[in-house]
Amino acid sequence: MSDGNTALDVYLTGLRNQHLVETQAIGTLQNEMSYTTDYPELHARMQADKDRSTAQAGRLEDLLARHGSSKSYVKEAVGGAVATVAGFAHAGSDDDVLKNVLAAIGYKAYEIGSYKALVVLAEAAGAADDRTVLEQSMREEEEMGDWLGENLPNLVNTYLRKRAA
Numbered sequence: 001m002s003d004g005n006t007a008l009d010v011y012l013t014g015l016r017n018q019h020l021v022e023t024q025a026i027g028t029l030q031n032e033m034s035y036t037t038d039y040p041e042l043h044a045r046m047q048a049d050k051d052r053s054t055a056q057a058g059r060l061e062d063l064l065a066r067h068g069s070s071k072s073y074v075k076e077a078v079g080g081a082v083a084t085v086a087g088f089a090h091a092g093s094d095d096d097v098l099k100n101v102l103a104a105i106g107y108k109a110y111e112i113g114s115y116k117a118l119v120v121l122a123e124a125a126g127a128a129d130d131r132t133v134l135e136q137s138m139r140e141e142e143e144m145g146d147w148l149g150e151n152l153p154n155l156v157n158t159y160l161r162k163r164a165a
C-alpha cells in the first residue's frame, strides 16, 4: 500500500471496515439472542444470521489475504464506517426486542449497501474476480433484511401480546 489513494487501497479499507462490521454483528447477535428465546422463529433466524456473519467475515479475510493483507492487520483495523454502525450495535445492550429488531433492519440495510459498494470498488481496483463472493454475502444480507421487513408486523403483534400477558 502506497499513498492510500489508489482504488485498491480504498477497496482494501472497505473490506477491512466490513470485516469489523461482521465481527460486531456476531457479538451483537450473540448478546441479543439471550433476549429472544420466547420468539422462536426470530431466535432461529438470528442464529442463522450469526453463522452467516461468521462465514462472511471469513470470506472477507480470504479476500484480504488474496490481496496481500494479513489477518492480524484485519483485526487491528478501525475505520469510519464502523463508527456509523456502532449506534446500531449498541442496541444490543438493550433487552427491548422490538427496538433491537428495528435496529437490525437498519443494520442489514447498511450491510447491503456496503457489499454493493464493495462490488463497485472491487471492479475499480481491477479485482472483478471478487464479485461472486461479495454478491453471495450481499444476497444473504438481503434475505435477512427481507425476512425482518416481512415479519415486522407479526413481531410487533407478538410483542404487544407478551406485554399484555
Ligand SMILES: [Fe+2]
Pocket: 022, 025, 052, 053, 056, 111, 141
Ligand atoms: Fe453480515
